[in-house]
Amino acid sequence: MVDRLSGYRQSLVGGAIVGVGLLIAQPVFAQESVAVRAHVAKGTVPVEDPNAATWNDVPVSEFPLSPQVHWPTRILEVTAQTVKVRALHDGQQVAVLLEYADPSEDPDDAAALEFMVGEKKAHFAHGQPMAQVQGGPVNIWFWKNKDAKVLDMNAQGFGTLKVQDKQDTKGKGVYQNGTWKVVFSRALSTGDAEHDTQIKPGEYINIAFAIWDGKKLESGDLKEKGSQKAVSSWWYFRADPPPDYSSYVYAALAIGVAVGVQFVII
């Protein structure tokens, strides 16, 4: 009887050790929409095709949008309330697909991505100059329906927007059933770190979005234009690094060591 009790105690010991180990183990966190991750493309990156079937396999991140209120002329209501974002890269090219609702297709409909440039941080509103510290400029990729292209631009504060001499961006917008799908693309690195954001696979950088509903009102004015637009704050963007299998090797080694220790004890 005593032996049997001792046996149960022993199994309790084993169970408790495993149980405590499992409880202490780190939880696995689910991905939330605080970041856009450009997944490694299995084939070619659809740099100018918002309807490519490849996009269907890419996880979607969604971000809320607000009217641009930071700087006059501000706006208090905007058409686009959220934007869905997907991204792909192949180690050379990166493509970012924006998808958002807009009840009408208009020539002045527009959308943009914004990144920081260089080491200095920038305010999300066009890199507005900071009062206490020196911030950096922003790189803006701007698409407008009637221009049918994506412009590569820089700014450091409202009113300083400038189209770059060397255009590295391209893209295309497609309107269907009340939804705009706009793809922006560029090489991951351009060799011009002074003007262009450089995207290194594995590194998180900041990204922000802007959308304009270019609908013409009865007054003749555009519903949204210039600083009157839907904007997001800074979020995160990362081009995924190539698959890294070293953790599996370390895990296999650790299992080998654990089995070895058991072998010695036994």
Added chain:
Amino acid sequence: MKGGVLVRSIILVVGIYIFLKFVLPLVTAPLPASLIFLYLTLTLSGILIFATLSGESTEAFWGPIFRFLRGDGQEGAMKLARLAVLLLFPLLVGWQTYNSTAPSDQPPGENRTIHPAPPGEFVGLSNPFQPTPENIAYGKGRYFSLCFPCHGNFDGKGPAAKGFNPPPANFSDPTTIAMLQESYLFWRIKKGGVGLSIEGMPWKSAMPRWEHELSDEDIWKIIMGEYDGAHQKPRTWE
């Protein structure tokens, strides 16, 4: 009692884990996993020192573990239990190793200081206007035409708020304007998001730089309107 030291040790470790993980958060903030791990390691170290003070206690502690792992005289369920431990232990070690070495997919953490120190010129200023009903009403009027779209009915839930991260301040929350002096609000309204210091990074505040559009008098009266509307009082020098 044979194996008594070991069983008491297990109960102690499990008990401390349950206390740290589930009981302590009832009265204070939850402890991070790394701190719980540290406490358990300290507990285990203490147990090991205590259990190996003499040859007898060493045998009482380690004996059952070694006998269990060696399978001395085991039958039925015990054999199965031993097999399960021998299989699960290496897998657990492998899993933990994978988790600690796998590259992280998480974005970097943000150590944004919510209320960074204001520049010296904005410290200790007093509101030069008396909180008369007229001044408060004037301030509230300006608040509702300029601040309401983001800060809403003093609750940070204005119609234009949802896209901003961080969200516009909720003035009814006792951890916002109630713990700040009026001079601090004067600075934040006057200089806006671009007035933030390096501690306020990553500079996502959409707060306008109102000094371009409002007089100091308007800003002071808006501050009065905010405190009155949110039913809060400014912090003062005690």
